[in-house]
Amino acid sequence: MYFAVISIFPEMFATIREFGITGRAVTQEQVTIECINPRDYTTDNYRRIDERPYGGGPGMVMMAEPLSKAIEDARLRAKEYGCRVDSEHCPVIYMSPQGQTLSESSVVGMTYYDGMILLCGRYEGIDERLLSQYVDMEVSLGDYVLTGGELPAMVLMDSVIRRLPDIMGDDKSAEQDSFVDGLLDCPHYTKPHEFAGMAVPEVLLSGHHANIAKWRFAQQVSRTQTRRPDLWQAFTPTVEQAKWLEALAKADKK
Numbered sequence: 624m625y626f627a628v629i630s631i632f633p634e635m636f637a638t639i640r641e642f643g644i645t646g647r648a649v650t651q652e653q654v655t656i657e658c659i660n661p662r663d664y665t666t667d668n669y670r671r672i673d674e675r676p677y678g679g680g681p682g683m684v685m686m687a688e689p690l691s692k693a694i695e696d697a698r699l700r701a702k703e704y705g706c707r708v709d710s711e712h713c714p715v716i717y718m719s720p721q722g723q724t725l726s727e728s729s730v731v732g733m734t735y736y737d738g739m740i741l742l743c744g745r746y747e748g749i750d751e752r753l754l755s756q757y758v759d760m761e762v763s764l765g766d767y768v769l770t771g772g773e774l775p776a777m778v779l780m781d782s783v784i785r786r787l788p789d790i791m792g793d794d795k796s797a798e799q800d801s802f803v804d805g806l807l808d809c810p811h812y813t814k815p816h817e818f819a820g821m822a823v824p825e826v827l828l829s830g831h832h833a834n835i836a837k838w839r840f841a842q843q844v845s846r847t848q849t850r851r852p853d854l855w856q857a858f859t860p861t862v863e864q865a866k867w868l869e870a871l872a873k874a875d876k877k
């Protein structure tokens with residue numbers, strides 16, 4: 624999958640390009656992350672990408688011109704990479720507090736794109752004429768304000784990359800399978816067997832895989848019910864999960 628990020632701080636993206644599962648995806652060329660700096664598309668000696676806002680007010684606004692050239696170039700590169708560069712297959716996504724809140728389901732939807740062009744705002748934001756001309760989708764991490772769109776862009780890329788087919792591969796973690804989507808995760812334990820006077824739940828040492836899976840699912844259910852009743856309300860069990868829930872309900876009655 625192809626990602627282009629338009630940002631005046633390209634060095635920030637080493638965070639996902641050089642570490643962990645996302646770094647491995649780049650090394651193995653399953654993912655390409657290209658950083659495009661709008662400063663490279665300025666024509667003045669000061670490489671201006673921001674100006675004072677019309678109408679006055681504090682701060683600066685990012686100018687449309689350099690960003691439009693950067694986006695056009697990103698589209699060219701996406702095409703070279705093999706993307707169909709229309710908004711259905713390679714959208715321009717603007718990370719902003721005004722966007723649609725990112726969720727695991729929208730992340731999964733994004734894994735079907737050929738690529739994405741991510742626009743990272745700084746200063747007070749970006750000239751509205753650039754946004755109306757180029758942006759296909761605005762995405763927000765949640766209702767809080769950051770100093771720039773780079774961290775949200777990295778969060779978005781991380782969440783999409785980990786859901787691409789054959790990225791998690793053999794270390795595919797349980798949360799990949801359908802049981803967890805929509806439920807909180809179960810507790811995890813590892814060596815040593817004793818820590819701070821606490822042992823490990825016996826079932827996890829039993830080697831009885833069906834019982835272990837049941838225990839983990841029960842933990843997910845109870846944790847979701849207690850910590851996130853809103854998620855529990857919205858949870859629609861699969862046929863398999865409904866059977867397990869019935870078995871749990873019966874067990875509770877005994």
Ligand SMILES: CN1CCN(c2ccccc2CNc2ccc(C(N)=O)cn2)CC1
Nearest residue numbers: 718719720744748763764765768769771772
């Ligand atoms: C001081 N100003 C800095 C720039 N900012 C701004 C304005 C418009 C677009 C992007 C930004 C970058 N900031 C973001 C980005 C995303 C999120 C999120 N919730 O996903 C939170 N913040 C407005 C505030």
